[in-house]
Amino acid sequence: MSGEAARTLLATEPLTAARALLGAHFTANGVAVRIVEVEAYRGSADPASHAYRGMTPRNRVMFGPAGHLYVYRSYGIHTCMNVSAGLEGAGWAVLLRAGEVAGGRAAAVDRRAAARTDAALGRGPGNLGSVLGIGLGDSGADLLAPGAAISLTLAPPGAVDDAAVRSGPRVGVSVNADVPWRLWLDGSPAVSTYRRSPRADPPRG
DNA sequence: ACTCGGATCGACT
DNA sequence: GTCGATCCGAGTT
Numbered sequence: 001m002s003g004e005a006a007r008t009l010l011a012t013e014p015l016t017a018a019r020a021l022l023g024a025h026f027t028a029n030g031v032a033v034r035i036v037e038v039e040a041y042r043g044s045a046d047p048a049s050h051a052y053r054g055m056t057p058r059n060r061v062m063f064g065p066a067g068h069l070y071v072y073r074s075y076g077i078h079t080c081m082n083v084s085a086g087l088e089g090a091g092w093a094v095l096l097r098a099g100e101v102a103g104g105r106a107a108a109v110d111r112r113a114a115a116r117t118d119a120a121l122g123r124g125p126g127n128l129g130s131v132l133g134i135g136l137g138d139s140g141a142d143l144l145a146p147g148a149a150i151s152l153t154l155a156p157p158g159a160v161d162d163a164a165v166r167s168g169p170r171v172g173v174s175v176n177a178d179v180p181w182r183l184w185l186d187g188s189p190a191v192s193t194y195r196r197s198p199r200a201d202p203p204r205g
Numbered sequence: 206a207c208t209c210g211g212a213t214c215g216a217c218t
Numbered sequence: 219g220t221c222g223a224t225c226c227g228a229g230t231t
Contacts, residue, residue: 076224
């Protein structure tokens with residue numbers, strides 16, 4: 001689908017954008033991955049979102065147009081990637097949590113020497129940023145621009161069966177942990193196993 | 206200027 | 219299951 005058609009799909013509320021990102025292909029630095037696990041973050045309505053307290057220099061891309069890359073450093077070590085969603089000013093984004101390497105395997109293996117299986121190359125948000133060679137300086141990139149060096153191609157409508165889409169609580173968040181805003185494709189070996197944050201309140205319900 | 210804690214990962218027991 | 223690595227942004231003084 002065209003970049004602008006993709007942008008229209010992503011310029012929606014973040015659960016819809018998250019669903020649209022499953023099965024998408026993300027390409028950067030000689031590696032392509034098929035996205036199989038994502039999490040929606042709902043801006044000012046979501047205490048777990050980096051945008052909860054409003055716009056800052058770090059998160060400003062979340063408040064811009066949909067289809068742009070928001071990169072942050074996690075635990076001082078890892079770079080994690082989001083795709084901005086919703087209309088300008090919304091502060092919504094979707095965290096990319098896992099992908100299957102679909103191209104450039106040699107470069108992927110080179111960047112992820114610690115991975116012992118192909119499925120582990122892009123399993124987990126930190127590993128996904130690593131396998132794609134993403135850095136903080138890539139934040140803000142328009143993933144849908146024609147000829148973009150870092151690019152996103154959504155799966156055509158109907159290509160990802162709704163029956164394969166699963167949802168559950170988000171990983172690692174210490175607040176608002178019980179909303180089922182993590183989506184993944186059932187059966188993908190690259191989906192990370194669920195681990196609740198040790199800082200989260202006890203499970204609800 | 207300083208403190209604090211994190212949307213993680215992998216090695217180790 | 220437990221723990222250390224490592225650094226930046228954000229909030230506070």
